[in-house]
Structures are given as structure tokens and as C-alpha cells.
Amino acid sequence: MAIAKDRTITRQLAALFDAGAIRALTDGQLLERYRRGDGEPAELAFAALVERHGEMVLRVCRARLADPQDRQDAFQATFLVLIERARSLWVRDSLGPWLHQVALRTASRARASAIRRRRLEGEAAEVAANREPHEAGVPPEVAAVLHEEIGRLPGRYRVPIVLCDLEGRTCEEAARLLGRPVGTIKSWRSRGRDLLRRRLIRAGLAPAIGIEAVIAADIARASGSDATAGRMVRAAIRMGSEGSGVGIVPASVRTLSRGVARSMLRQQGGMILAGLLVAAGLGTGIAAAMQAGGDGARRPADAAAGAAHRRPAAPPPPDVPAAAAPGGETWPLSLRDAIRIGLENSEAVRVIEPDAKGGPAEGREAARPGAADGVSPLVIAPASPTGDLERFRSDVMGKVRRIAFEYWFLSAAHVRVWASERAVAEAKEIRDREQAELVAGKGVVGDVAEAAQRLEQFSLDLVTRTSDLMTHERQLRKLMGTPAADNRRIVPTTPPRHVEDPPALKRCLADLFANQPEVLRAKRLLTDGQGHRAEDLDGAAEALIPELADGAGGPAALHEAQALLEPFGAGSLALRQAIDQARGAVVRSRQEAEQKSRQFQNAARLRIAAGQRLDAQRAYHEERRITIDRILDAVSQYYDSVGKEADYRAQYAIAMDSLEADEGTLLKTAGIATAEAPRSEPAPLHRQAIGAGRAAEAAERPRAGEDAPGTDTTGRTFSFHFTLKTGPRPIEVHGSFTVGPAR
Known part of the structure; x- marks a missing residue:
């Protein structure tokens, strides 16, 4: 009798559990009953297996996959593999360990497919946003x-x-x-x-x-979600009641299960082949070992000595990514050029050519933009005349800070990809060596399987980190205003700043008082609008910062500072608020930079220790003194520590940029000077083109309300020539036009 509804199966299953008919059966007995395919008993046996192990399989899928649909596909594919392998599977006790391994394989394959799908669809940036918040x-x-x-x-x-x-x-x-x-x-x-x-x-x-x-x-x-788990279990039971699940299994689930089944068959076939090779070479291996005689005692030391010459020490992480990357054209980009391109493509900024003494800024590079001698500052001005130059500086600092943020994270992403590539290369080398040892009759099948499994995990990590790199690259292009169609790989060439303790708080607050745009704006409104002397105002306002004032500070000092500002009238309230807000921001930013400095120093020490451990484990593995999982753990630990060190170094650089922005010194550090917008020149109709390969053509026309030139220019030909800096290479635009009567 066929059972048509899941509710009937669940009721009868519960009754059988209560009666003890199924509870006493082992997984092997349930699997044997399902293999016989005796109608209702087979369906109930499979339902019992799903009920018994479904929660564990769901936990594995939930841990590896963020998308609910991917979890459901992996859950169903795991039990579909059980259905397809049921007749060839022999289990004496429990299916749990076998299902745990199948669920891990299925979830890993589903995760890799999801990453590839998002990369092709350009949705890698939304992965973090779509992730469910964890309880x-x-x-x-x-x-x-x-x-x-x-x-x-x-x-x-x-x-x-x-x-x-x-x-x-x-x-x-x-x-x-x-x-x-x-x-x-x-x-x-x-x-x-x-x-x-x-x-x-x-x-x-x-x-x-x-x-x-x-x-x-x-x-x-x-x-936490019993309803979702129940739906998945019922779907798996329906799938089992249909045998192979034809007609009710989604195509994505069937494709996933077939991929997992093929990989398991390949691994099983490799193990059988390895066993045959071991059996065939057993006699040869024994004879060779006996013939070696007394030389065998010296081989471990000789192998270790040879390994010391063959293997270099754990490679240190690069300061900057490699200038040439395989698989496409690269764009070596310094932070100074990234900032310049972003400002040139901003509609609110007008870039003024640097003076001839220093030469153009393009192509020049320093460890920190603008810090090297001989590099002219990049002079910028508002695109239109404005009387609020401080607000313009504040807006520009915000844009420079955002560009530097993505630039440093892109640089760290390159280091993480480099670390993953090296981990994959080392895992391949270990796997190949274990396979060669197995063929020679000296290895173990389990070691080959362990190396292959770890290599697969390293490869998945490489895919994920490459996707993160592409996300940061797209964000940087967006901030610079370059075309999204430009498929060159951006390679940062400016190394992150040297990590050290941030400046003393008193120095930071002194820079704030002299450079912070909002503080300068509040002081300018008092001096320009009310005629107060700047020296008198500075002396009174500086007393509002306890760290800069003489004496012990405290409420009495603050009251005295407020009394000094009373002669400046009601406008001093805005100055007090600006100083108080800026001081709080600087204190918080400095604490953040100090924390990131300590975290980087700890990460650097851990990376050095992990490198030393990897070197030692390599030598021990060459001598066969440790198991393969320990050398693979050492490889994973070292290259993970490289990535974490790069992350903390980027976070320190970002924290220092934030501190300099709160102080008001970020533009000076970046080698950028500001000027007022020219008021006497007619506003040009052409603007810088956004993106390489786009040029704006326009001729300067008379302003509205102005008289046209008195001379007749009809029939005359004019030529023009100008240069656009919209990328790593300047674009020259030139041409001519002839003046004719209006149509």
C-alpha cells in the first residue's frame, strides 16, 4: 500500500517508534529494509533515517551556507546521494558519520557554485548584505x-x-x-x-x-527554525518514497548530488587503484629496502639535510602586490594617482596644474603621497566660486579618505589572494608527494585523501578571496569615477605606512586647533564678522582644550576659558561646539589607531611564529616524524596569519587616515593644496571627461549679458589643443573649427 501524504507517514512512524519496532533497529538494518523496496516498510525505514539524522545534516548545511535556498538544496542533495548509493553502501552501526562527510562535501560544492554564480552575476558585493543575522x-x-x-x-x-x-x-x-x-x-x-x-x-x-x-x-x-527543518525533512521523505526522486527533485539538487557522487566515486576508485599499486609494488619495495641495508639508517638525516637546501623558509608577505598578474592586463596604481584621478573626475573640484618647478604630479610616487622631496603638491579649487573654503576642504578630505579606505583594503586583498595561492601550491606539492610515496609502496591511502581534501578547501578559500578582491576593486573604480567597463586588474603600488604608535594626544589636538576646517570656519566667522583680532581669539579658544591649556585643567579651567570668550559675544558658542566635537573625534580616532597598532604588532608576531613553526614542521615531515595533518595545519596557520597581518595593517592605515582627517591635516599629508576658485576667468563649458577614452569638445562662448567681440570672425578658422588627465595616461585633444553664420 502506497502512502500518499506525509502526515500519514509521520503518524505511522511515530506509532512505530512508540511501539519500539523501529527504535530498536540500527541504521544498517533500516538501510537494508529500504534496499529491499517492500513498499510501505521501505518508505518507513527511509523516513526513520531522515528523522534520525536530518537535524545533524541541516546543521552542517546551515554552518557552510548563508542562503536558505542553497541550504535546502544541499540538504536534499545529501539524502539523494544516500538514495543513489543505498544499494552499494554497507553500514554496520550508524550512518551519521558517513552522512556528516557527505553533507560537508555537498555544502562545500554548493558554496563554491554560489560563489561562482555571484561572481558571474556581479553580486559579490551583496553577499555580506544578504547574510542572515545570527542569533x-x-x-x-x-x-x-x-x-x-x-x-x-x-x-x-x-x-x-x-x-x-x-x-x-x-x-x-x-x-x-x-x-x-x-x-x-x-x-x-x-x-x-x-x-x-x-x-x-x-x-x-x-x-x-x-x-x-x-x-x-x-x-x-x-x-531555531523548526518549521524550516520540518519542511526539509518532509521533502527528503517524499524523495525517498519515490525511489530515485525523479519528477520531484529540482534540477539544482540533482546536479549537486551527481557532482558529489562523482567525486566520491573518483576518490573510491583512486583508493582501489592505489591499493592495487601497493600490492603490485610490495615485493619490489621490500627487496629495495633489504638491498639498501645499512644505508637506510642515514636516509632520514640525509633527506632532512637535502630538504633544508631544497625548501626555502616560509615566504614573507609582500609589501605591495606583484606588478604583473596573469590572465589579463594590469594597471599599476599609486595612492597619489588614485586620489588625483578621483578629484579630477569630481564635478565639485577643479584641479589646477602644479607649478613647473616640481613637474606634473602624475607618475611620481612616494611611500606616503606628498611626503617625498621633489613632488609638487596637487593644487585644487572649488569648481565654482564659494566663500566657504573650509567646507570645501572638509568635503575633499572626506573623498580622499574614502578613496584611501578602498585602496588599503584592495592592497590587503591582494596579499590575501597571494597567501591563498601559496597555500594551494604547497598543498598540491604535499599531495603529489604523498601520491608518489603511495605508488612507491611507502605511503598511506588516508594521507593522500587528507591532502586532497585540504587542497579542495584551500582552493575554495582562493575563490572567496578573489571575489573579495574584485569587490574592493569595483568600489575603488566607483570612487575614482573610472569606467566600470575597464577590465584591467588594479595593482596597488604604494606600500602601507610603517606601523608605529600614533602621535601624542597633545600634538594631535594642537594640529586640530590649527587645521580642522570646522574650527577654522568658526574662528573666521568671529574675526571677519565682528572685527576681533585673530591672536586674541586664538588665546581664548585654545583654553577650551584642557590638554593645551596651562595648569591642571578641570571644571575651573573650563569656566575660566568660557569667561575669556565672553567678550566675543554669542558667536563664541559655535566655536565652543566645534572645538568640543572635533576634540572628541580626535580622541576617539587616536584610540582606534593605537588599538590597531597593537593588533598589527600582535599579528606580525604571530605570523613570524607561524612561519618558524612551518619551517620546523616541513623538516619533520621530510623525516616522517609527524603526520600529514600537522604539516597541513602548519601551512593553513601560516598563510591565514599572513592574511590577518595584512588586514590589521590596512586597518591601521585607515585609522591613521581617519585621525588625520579629524585633525584637518589629511590634505597636507596627501600632498594636496587648496585655493580659491578664480573669479575673473569665464567659466569654461567643457569639464574633464570621466573615464579613459572620453574627451569633451567645446569652445568658450561669451557669458550671458556680455557683448560679442566687435570684430567680425566669420570665415576664420580657430584651432584648439588641451590635455586631459583621466587615467594612467594623459589624453591629448586637438582640432579646429571655422566660424560661420548662425543657421
Whole structure:
């Protein structure tokens, strides 16, 4: 009798569980009953497997995938793989560990497909915005790493954690399923938890609570949406009741499951082939070992000595990305040029050519823009005359700050991609070596599988970091005003500033008082509008900043400063507010810069320590003194530390730019000078073109209300020639026109 509705299956399943008919069956017995395909019993057996392991599979999918639809596809694809492999799968005790591995593979493949899809659709910038906010408890990134590390544990440690921690069984139940003593299961579970804790610490996600609490929080987080989980379980049960699921399985789920099944078959075939090669070469390997005789005792030392000559030390991260990147044309871009292009393409800014003494600013570069001798400042002015030059400077500083923000993050993204590429290269080298050792009869099949799995993870990380790089590149192009169609890879050439402690607070506040635009504007309104002397105003206003005033400060000093400003009238209130707001911003920015400096210094020390550990683990691995997971962990830890160091260095540079913007010194540091807009020249009708390859053609016309020239120019030919700086290369525009009668 076929069961038509999921409610009927659920009711009968609950009745059977209550009666104890299915509860007592192992997963192997349920799978055997499903394989026989005896109508209703087979459907109930598959439903029992889904009910038993569905929550654990859903937690894995939720940890690896942010999009709900991707989670549902991965969940259904996991059980579709079970349906397709049911007749060839043999399980003695529990399907949980096998389903956990399949769910990890399926979710990883779905994540890679989603990343490729977003990259092709140009939606990489929306990934973070579309991510669901996580509930209180374990963060999503910790949950993702947790399940990845569980999947990488050795089998004897992984199985008890999956059965007891992820599926909620007791150690006694797990011992009965595995046919092991309870003490052995408890010992393996404890060792697995310790190994998980150490790996989370090495990954930089060390929890403040124990690993038991992390797993419990992950379970609580994943069980927050019972309605969604119930729908997924019912869909999987329907899929199982139809056998292969034809007609009810979406195409995306079927494609995903087939990809996972093919990868599993390839791995299984590789293991069988490796076993045959080991059997065929066993006699040769033994004979060679016996023939080597006494030379064998010297080989580990010789191999380590040779490895010391063959392998360089852990490569340090580059200060700037490589100037040439494969796969397309590159655009080496300094921060000074990025700022100049952004200002030239701004409608509110008019760029004035630097003086002849220093030469044009284009093409020149310094460790910090404008800091090197011989580089002329970039002189800018408002596009139209304005009486508020301080507000113009404040707006320009905001634009310069945003450009520098994306520039530093793009530079860090290049370093992260470099680190991922090196990690992939080293993982490939380790995998190839293990395969060669296996063919020679010296390796282990599990080591080859471990290296291949870690290589796949490194490759997925490379895809993600490349997508992040493209996102920062698009944002920088948008801020500079360059065409989005320009597909050259931007390569930052300005190294981040040297990390050191920020200047003393007193010096920062002194710079604020002398340069901050809002403070200068408030002082100008008092001196110009009321005729007060600037020296008298400075002496009274400086007393509002306790750090700059003589004496102990406190309420008495503040009251005295306010008394000094009373002769300046009601306008002094705006000055007091401007100074108070600017002082608060500078104090906060300096604290942020100081914190980022400490974080970078800690990250740099961790990167050096990780590099030393990688060098040592390489030598030990050459001597076969450590297992493959330890050398792969060392590779992962080092290149992750390289990326984190680059991130903190970029954050420090951004914090210092913010501090200089709050002080009002950012334009001076960037080598930018401001001037009033010319009032006597007629306003040109042409503006700088936005983007390379676009030129504006226009002739200067008389202003409205002005008389035309008295001489007749009809029939005369005029020529024009000017240069546009709209990218790394200037564009020269020249031509001629003939004056004729109006039509």
C-alpha cells in the first residue's frame, strides 16, 4: 500500500517508534529494509533515517551556507546521494558519520557554485548584505570551521563526536553501535574534543567557552527554525518514497548530488587503484629496502639535510602586490594617482596644474603621497566660486579618505589572494608527494585523501578571496569615477605606512586647533564678522582644550576659558561646539589607531611564529616524524596569519587616515593644496571627461549679458589643443573649427 501524504507517514512512524519496532533497529538494518523496496516498510525505514539524522545534516548545511535556498538544496542533495548509493553502501552501526562527510562535501560544492554564480552575476558585493543575522551564541564562521574540523578528524575521534555531540546519543549507545567498550568511546570523544579545541585556536577562532559549549550553542542555533527543518525533512521523505526522486527533485539538487557522487566515486576508485599499486609494488619495495641495508639508517638525516637546501623558509608577505598578474592586463596604481584621478573626475573640484618647478604630479610616487622631496603638491579649487573654503576642504578630505579606505583594503586583498595561492601550491606539492610515496609502496591511502581534501578547501578559500578582491576593486573604480567597463586588474603600488604608535594626544589636538576646517570656519566667522583680532581669539579658544591649556585643567579651567570668550559675544558658542566635537573625534580616532597598532604588532608576531613553526614542521615531515595533518595545519596557520597581518595593517592605515582627517591635516599629508576658485576667468563649458577614452569638445562662448567681440570672425578658422588627465595616461585633444553664420 502506497502512502500518499506525509502526515500519514509521520503518524505511522511515530506509532512505530512508540511501539519500539523501529527504535530498536540500527541504521544498517533500516538501510537494508529500504534496499529491499517492500513498499510501505521501505518508505518507513527511509523516513526513520531522515528523522534520525536530518537535524545533524541541516546543521552542517546551515554552518557552510548563508542562503536558505542553497541550504535546502544541499540538504536534499545529501539524502539523494544516500538514495543513489543505498544499494552499494554497507553500514554496520550508524550512518551519521558517513552522512556528516557527505553533507560537508555537498555544502562545500554548493558554496563554491554560489560563489561562482555571484561572481558571474556581479553580486559579490551583496553577499555580506544578504547574510542572515545570527542569533546569540556561536557565530556562523565558528560553526562553519567547527564542522570542517570535525570532518578532518581521524575516524576513531570523529565517529564518537558525530554520534554523541551532533546526534545526541549517549556514550553507552555509541558503544553498543560501535561494538566498543564505553571507556574507549569516552576516551576517543575526549581526545577528539581536545583536538578540535586546538585546531579552532590555530584557526584564530578560539572560543572563550569550552568546545562542549560551542557544540551545544551550534545545536541550539540550528534548531531555531523548526518549521524550516520540518519542511526539509518532509521533502527528503517524499524523495525517498519515490525511489530515485525523479519528477520531484529540482534540477539544482540533482546536479549537486551527481557532482558529489562523482567525486566520491573518483576518490573510491583512486583508493582501489592505489591499493592495487601497493600490492603490485610490495615485493619490489621490500627487496629495495633489504638491498639498501645499512644505508637506510642515514636516509632520514640525509633527506632532512637535502630538504633544508631544497625548501626555502616560509615566504614573507609582500609589501605591495606583484606588478604583473596573469590572465589579463594590469594597471599599476599609486595612492597619489588614485586620489588625483578621483578629484579630477569630481564635478565639485577643479584641479589646477602644479607649478613647473616640481613637474606634473602624475607618475611620481612616494611611500606616503606628498611626503617625498621633489613632488609638487596637487593644487585644487572649488569648481565654482564659494566663500566657504573650509567646507570645501572638509568635503575633499572626506573623498580622499574614502578613496584611501578602498585602496588599503584592495592592497590587503591582494596579499590575501597571494597567501591563498601559496597555500594551494604547497598543498598540491604535499599531495603529489604523498601520491608518489603511495605508488612507491611507502605511503598511506588516508594521507593522500587528507591532502586532497585540504587542497579542495584551500582552493575554495582562493575563490572567496578573489571575489573579495574584485569587490574592493569595483568600489575603488566607483570612487575614482573610472569606467566600470575597464577590465584591467588594479595593482596597488604604494606600500602601507610603517606601523608605529600614533602621535601624542597633545600634538594631535594642537594640529586640530590649527587645521580642522570646522574650527577654522568658526574662528573666521568671529574675526571677519565682528572685527576681533585673530591672536586674541586664538588665546581664548585654545583654553577650551584642557590638554593645551596651562595648569591642571578641570571644571575651573573650563569656566575660566568660557569667561575669556565672553567678550566675543554669542558667536563664541559655535566655536565652543566645534572645538568640543572635533576634540572628541580626535580622541576617539587616536584610540582606534593605537588599538590597531597593537593588533598589527600582535599579528606580525604571530605570523613570524607561524612561519618558524612551518619551517620546523616541513623538516619533520621530510623525516616522517609527524603526520600529514600537522604539516597541513602548519601551512593553513601560516598563510591565514599572513592574511590577518595584512588586514590589521590596512586597518591601521585607515585609522591613521581617519585621525588625520579629524585633525584637518589629511590634505597636507596627501600632498594636496587648496585655493580659491578664480573669479575673473569665464567659466569654461567643457569639464574633464570621466573615464579613459572620453574627451569633451567645446569652445568658450561669451557669458550671458556680455557683448560679442566687435570684430567680425566669420570665415576664420580657430584651432584648439588641451590635455586631459583621466587615467594612467594623459589624453591629448586637438582640432579646429571655422566660424560661420548662425543657421
